[in-house]
Amino acid sequence: MTTLTFDASTDPILERRRQIQGIARASVSRRKTYSKIALGICWATLVIALIPLVAIIVYTVVKGIAAWNWTFFSQPTKPEGIPGGGIWNALVGTVIIGAVATIVTIPLGLLGGLYLAESDGRIAAAVRFTADLMTGVPSILMGIFGYIALVKVFGYSGLVGAFAIGMIMLPIIMRACETAIRGVPGHLNEAGLALGARRFTIARRVIVPAALPGILTGGLLAIARGVGETAPLLFTIFGTLYTQWNPTKVMNALPLVIFNDSSSPYPDQLQIAWGAALLLMVMVLVLSIGSRLLAAHLQKERR
Amino acid sequence: MTTDSFTPADIEDDVNLSTGEVFPDRSVGHPVMQLKDVAVSFAGRTAVRNVSFDVRDRQITALIGPSGSGKTTLLRALNRMHDTVRTAKVTGQVLLGDTDVYAPSTDPTLLRSRVGMVFQRPNPFPTMSIYENTVAGLRFNGVRKKSLLDEAAESSLVAAALWDSVKDRQKAHASTLSGGEQQRLCIARALAVEPEVLLMDEPTSALDPIATKRIEELIGELKNRVTIIIVTHNMQQAMRVSDQCAFLLMGEDKAGELIEFDATAKLFSEPDDARTLDYVNGRFG
Numbered sequence: 001m002t003t004l005t006f007d008a009s010t011d012p013i014l015e016r017r018r019q020i021q022g023i024a025r026a027s028v029s030r031r032k033t034y035s036k037i038a039l040g041i042c043w044a045t046l047v048i049a050l051i052p053l054v055a056i057i058v059y060t061v062v063k064g065i066a067a068w069n070w071t072f073f074s075q076p077t078k079p080e081g082i083p084g085g086g087i088w089n090a091l092v093g094t095v096i097i098g099a100v101a102t103i104v105t106i107p108l109g110l111l112g113g114l115y116l117a118e119s120d121g122r123i124a125a126a127v128r129f130t131a132d133l134m135t136g137v138p139s140i141l142m143g144i145f146g147y148i149a150l151v152k153v154f155g156y157s158g159l160v161g162a163f164a165i166g167m168i169m170l171p172i173i174m175r176a177c178e179t180a181i182r183g184v185p186g187h188l189n190e191a192g193l194a195l196g197a198r199r200f201t202i203a204r205r206v207i208v209p210a211a212l213p214g215i216l217t218g219g220l221l222a223i224a225r226g227v228g229e230t231a232p233l234l235f236t237i238f239g240t241l242y243t244q245w246n247p248t249k250v251m252n253a254l255p256l257v258i259f260n261d262s263s264s265p266y267p268d269q270l271q272i273a274w275g276a277a278l279l280l281m282v283m284v285l286v287l288s289i290g291s292r293l294l295a296a297h298l299q300k301e302r303r
Numbered sequence: 304m305t306t307d308s309f310t311p312a313d314i315e316d317d318v319n320l321s322t323g324e325v326f327p328d329r330s331v332g333h334p335v336m337q338l339k340d341v342a343v344s345f346a347g348r349t350a351v352r353n354v355s356f357d358v359r360d361r362q363i364t365a366l367i368g369p370s371g372s373g374k375t376t377l378l379r380a381l382n383r384m385h386d387t388v389r390t391a392k393v394t395g396q397v398l399l400g401d402t403d404v405y406a407p408s409t410d411p412t413l414l415r416s417r418v419g420m421v422f423q424r425p426n427p428f429p430t431m432s433i434y435e436n437t438v439a440g441l442r443f444n445g446v447r448k449k450s451l452l453d454e455a456a457e458s459s460l461v462a463a464a465l466w467d468s469v470k471d472r473q474k475a476h477a478s479t480l481s482g483g484e485q486q487r488l489c490i491a492r493a494l495a496v497e498p499e500v501l502l503m504d505e506p507t508s509a510l511d512p513i514a515t516k517r518i519e520e521l522i523g524e525l526k527n528r529v530t531i532i533i534v535t536h537n538m539q540q541a542m543r544v545s546d547q548c549a550f551l552l553m554g555e556d557k558a559g560e561l562i563e564f565d566a567t568a569k570l571f572s573e574p575d576d577a578r579t580l581d582y583v584n585g586r587f588g
Binding site: 013020 | 410412413416417441444445446451454455458496497499528
């Protein structure tokens with residue numbers, strides 16, 4: 001091996017290296033200070049952002065847990081001023097309305113999302129834009145729309161409520177499905193095409209299964225959003241003191257109970273409202289965490 | 304496993320007589336980086352282990368081996384790129400000169416200004432011009448002096464064989480360059496910080512044969528300036544460009560291991576290990 005020694009002090013590269021490393025070393029303490037300040041600001045804003053969130057959760061849990069007992073879950077609501085009663089009728093209503101809305105909107109949203117993901121035409125752009133607008137529309141408009149379009153014709157019912165809730169859920173599901181389907185690598189589509197498969201066959205057998213974690217997560221989050229909505233139900237399901245299993249009749253729902261009872265002057269009703277708020281919060285939490293666990297589980301299964 | 308290592312007697316420091324400052328020895332072949340039983344694991348699963356060898360100054364060291372043998376994982380351990388992966392754990396010792404790379408007192412950002420990296424795909428910063436890309440590392444490290452920036456930009460663009468084609472359009476966006484030119488810009492960007500060691504992770508795998516040839520020629524020319532460690536899946540490339548060669552292979556438990564380290568000429572003609580012979584003769588991998 002050749003050994004080549006030379007005067008290090010005159011080598012231009014070495015000279016510049018020494019200069020640059022000197023500047024880098026000198027600036028590192030300044031950069032570290034900036035980094036600490038920036039990190040401090042991040043933490044401070046995080047705490048500020050968390051205060052209202054934690055306060056809401058803690059307050060609801062503390063107030064709501066007092067209402068939770070067997071009567072609360074097993075008895076229907078009582079009229080204002082009458083002590084006792086529970087939320088059984090509202091829970092039944094929420095589950096049925098949520099289920100109907102989900103059964104209708106998931107297939108529609110999936111097909112719509114598939115269309116949006118597979119098409120880049122003008123119609124798709126218009127649909128996408130409309131869907132984005134609809135996610136931003138105040139939910140009370142959905143309630144009024146349901147009232148004018150359906151209640152005026154068919155009367156108050158759980159189905160009309162499910163329709164209004166579905167209007168909220170549909171664009172969310174559609175966009176979630178589109179994102180999930182777009183996330184599937186294009187070469188899978190090409191692999192299918194090269195085997196002589198039709199586009200819909202590829203979508204059904206390859207693309208949608210691959211996008212399933214995202215689709216399910218989006219779907220569950222949309223349900224969580226839907227069951228928590230109050231305004232669309234205000235004008236559509238009317239509310240009832242009976243435990244109504246038939247969605248073609250007037251129904252009650254948890255958000256409606258919270259809305260009505262929280263403005264009541266009677267402590268019993270206020271108690272019920274807190275309990276219902278906690279129940280709704282837990283339901284949404286379970287759906288959100290469940291969607292994440294499901295997605296993580298599905299992802300893991302594929303490795 | 305063969306490991307060539309230098310005895311302390313080989314290490315002679317140059318002393319600047321006017322300042323008394325000690326500069327590390329700059330004789331070619333002096334070990335600038337030493338790996339001692341390096342292992343990398345992710346979430347408890349070992350990805351590569353048992354790696355010990357010396358990287359010699361202004362020589363080119365190639366890491367070869369089939370997919371999954373841990374070449375890239377090992378390379379990224381040398382400038383602490385695994386720091387960003389929470390589950391990653393590096394054990395053993397990596398020395399850069401006198402600096403223990405994984406010592407708690409070692410600042411990873413300062414370390415990376417001394418150990419540069421070029422990636423598989425050209426990744427120039429999309430919003431920056433050619434000039435801004437070249438001096439980006441200097442700016443990140445606090446260099447503000449225009450004369451130093453300009454000097455480093457020209458020097459590194461010349462070294463990356465890009466100066467002649469871009470000197471009149473340094474304000475143009477980096478995206479206006481071809482793939483090969485973009486990769487040479489990334490090499491210039493890494494060189495501008497004047498690192499002591501340059502890590503190259505399959506730098507030609509995304510390039511066409513002509514661009515590959517130019518980069519390979521370039522790597523040979525850069526030898527005088529910087530010590531290079533290159534990962535390549537292409538044995539011919541390792542043979543063409545490298546002085547020393549490390550052969551890694553995936554063990555039975557899926558963890559990569561160093562099988563042999565030797566001068567490239569010897570490793571490719573008469574390796575000590577039968578598995579190396581099989582691999583360099585294309586019998587597997």
